[in-house]
Amino acid sequence: xxxxxxxxxxxxxxxxxxLSPIVVILTLPLAIGIGLxxxxxxxxxxxxxxxxxxxxxxxxxxxxxxxxxxRAVAYLWARAHIANVANLTQAL
Numbered sequence: 001x002x003x004x005x006x007x008x009x010x011x012x013x014x015x016x017x018x019l020s021p022i023v024v025i026l027t028l029p030l031a032i033g034i035g036l037x038x039x040x041x042x043x044x045x046x047x048x049x050x051x052x053x054x055x056x057x058x059x060x061x062x063x064x065x066x067x068x069x070x071r072a073v074a075y076l077w078a079r080a081h082i083a084n085v086a087n088l089t090q091a092l
Contacts, residue, residue: 038051061067 035052
């Protein structure tokens with residue numbers, strides 16, 4: 001009985017992996033359509049900007065040069081810290 005459950009779980013995982021690109025591909029035009037409907041329904045640029053700017057800022061913070069630099073510095077610091085710990089353990 002355990003094998004049947006295991007195979008069932010694995011089949012669900014494989015199905016999710018296979019279907020996820022399809023869901024992403026179909027969701028993107030839907031999101032664009034909803035966004036265009038918001039632009040069309042509001043008719044006022046300040047209202048649309050007030051709705052969209054926080055989302056754009058949140059997305060751009062992950063792609064900005066400052067964020068990439070912070071990630072690179074954090075990565076290098078962690079690598080140096082791991083190297084120091086390895087050197088200390090070898091010295092003991």
